[in-house]
Amino acid sequence: MITFESVSKRYPDGTEAVAELSLEAPDSAITVLVGPSGCGKTTTLRMTNRLVEPTGGRILIDGEDIRQRPVAQLRRGIGYVIQQAGLFPHRTVAENISTVPRLLGKDRRSARKRSLELMELVGLDLGFAERYPHQLSGGQQQRVGVARALAADPAILLMDEPFSAVDPIVRKSLQEQFLQIQAEVGKTILFVTHDIDEAIRIGDRIAVLRKGGHLAQFAAPRELLERPADGFVEEFLGLDRGVRRLTFISSNGLNLRTDALVKKGVEPEAGQLELPWLLQVDEAGAPIGWLDPRRPDTAPIPIGHPFLAQNDSLRAALDAAVLCPTGWAVGVDEEGRAVGVVSQEEIAVAIREAHRASLEAV
Amino acid sequence: MSGALVHTGVFDMPSYVQSSFLGLIRTQLEVSLGATLAGLVIALPIGQLCSRLPRIYPATLGLVTIIYSIPSIALFVLLIDYTGESETTVFIPLTLYTLAILVPGVVDGIRSVPPNVLDAADGMGYGRMRRYLTVELPIALPTLMAAVRVAAVSSLSLMSIGSTIGNYGGLGDLFLLGLKFFDNSLIWVGLISLLVLSVFCDILLRGVQRLLTPWARSLRSVG
Secondary structure, X not given: OEEEEEEEEEOOOOOEXXXXXXXXXXXXXXXXXXXXXXXXXXXXXXXXXXXXOOOEXXXXXXXXXXXXXXXXXXXXXXXXXXXXXXXXXXXXXXXXXXXXXXXXXXXXXXXXXXXXXXXXXXXXXXXXXXXXXHHOOHHHHHHHXXXXXXXXXXXXXXXXXXXXXXXXXXXXXXXXXXXXXXXXXXOEEEEEEOOHHHXXXXXXXXXXXXXXXXXXXXXXXXXXXXXXXXXXXHHHHOOOHHHHHHHHOEHHHOOOEOOOEEEOOOOOOOHHHHOOOEXXXXXXXOEEEEEOOOOOOOOOEOOOOOEEOOOOEHHHHHHHHHHXXXXXXXXXXXXXXXXXXXXXXXXXXXXXXXXXXXXXXX | OOHHHOOOOOOOOXXXXXXXXXXXHXXXXXXXXXXXXXXXXXXXXXXXXXXXXXXXXXXXXXXHHHHHHOOHHHHHHHHHHHHOOOHHHHHHHHHHHHHHHHHHHHHHHHHOOOHHHHHHHHHXXXXXXXXXXXXXXXXXXXXXXXXXXXXXXXHHHHHHHHHHHOOXXXXXXXXXXXXXXXXXXXXXXXXXXXXXXXXXXXXXXXXXXXXXXXXXXHXXXXX
16 A cells, blocks of 8 residues: 655745645555656656655555665656656567566576566567567567566566556557556556546546645545546546546446347348338348338348447447437347447436436445 | 889888888777777767757867867877877877767767657666666667768878877878878878778768667668
8 A cells, every 4th residue: 555645745946746745556456656747647657666756744654664775776666657668778578578677686597487477477479589679569568568567476567657648549458468567466556647537547546636736536436436526527528528438337228129130031020111321231140231111122231240248338339320310229139239229318328327326225 | 213113113112101001090080989988988988978058068069179170280289299100199199089970979869769768768767877888879770870870981081180290190191191202102002001091981980880780770771
């Protein structure tokens, strides 16, 4: 656990980077520091491994003041991942990952063995071990950065905008993989980002900071979206906060209707002809497209994308429905077989119900 | 009888050259490469200081450039009272001249280290000295070695002037002697040998650089 006790950082010229910040980053969880530029999030992170010294308050790791330990020892016990990775250009991938174990006096052979393990963990081809960083893509470099931070198996990881220098598609896959790794290693992570979407996607707890280093709100992502503390947080969350909140509500509660499914080559039953749309499925049950029962000769309308009936959120279901010209969303199972369909109107009802339930829960 | 008739082989020196051809080459290499090395030893801390305190860099750069512009004859005259007619009298100006190339070389090299690499090194618990020796210096090396190569070749050529205070110009001695004894072939032998030696030294230093920076090899082929 990392504890910030009224931590402040004021520079000699009078600028206040962080003001009286009190925060607790719980064990084995990802605590995200998010805010606009100049909110002191990076300063806060860098005070944790003493790259910046606070001018007031104190920082504790598991109850111990971080100033108790020699600074090099403190830093070698904390994983550090930064933007664009900051890999050593003159060392191979395997050597880069071995950095901290070697600093701690591990012999070359065991450090190398460890780096190969970590390459596997972060999903890097072992063939990259002898390459130099510049021979890797940005996403691969960042994986090496994460592997390097994990090499000495520190309890704490500090991550400063680690995924912001890669393109959105790579970023999303890095985020997903990072969450998988975290599920495996369970580190106590402090993660800085300016991207609220990233914060919500990966954070267990989110600290929203405002300019001058004031803590605006510290809450779980869902709570943040449902109950922003003030106008600043609300504005920072953006205009689609309502829709984004649906990410945290399961689509389980939706009533999927199965009577609109019709196998290809099979005549619709009389009752089905009353429905506005019929979903044509193939032999295996995978959706093909929408049919208008009144115009049976026209080609099926593509469904856009389906949602996973058991696992996806209401947001995915709503998006599927909004995307499709028919206004209906197709729920599928893990194998891609259509389970049933649901209309925008029915999803809207489910959203209202979920909203009411969360209001009652307060 | 002209000197040209006395010696038959190209590299057999006439009697008035007091050193053998190989002896000249040895002096040439010793003094000019020694001066480059000494210059590097001086330039490293100066360059490091300048990259730490960027404000003193323009003044330092001005100073080494002014030193470079002092005519070597003037320096010889100044030094000869202290060091006499010796290799040292040639060695000291040559060393000072390399600073004009090596100090900016060191500074550019250190500046070529990406800031986020230094940040990562600090964050992982590197000490100052270890960071300098194992991170900054190796990454600065390609830029630094380029400057060392220029300094070495320039010293090789500048050294000729050492012949004016006696026989301390290495192969350059041949120029003055050739002039004195009306023997053009001596001048040609000196010039061509010096050229070949310079090219050879540059290739050798390039080789050293390649050995020391295997990572930069693929960098060049990529970018």
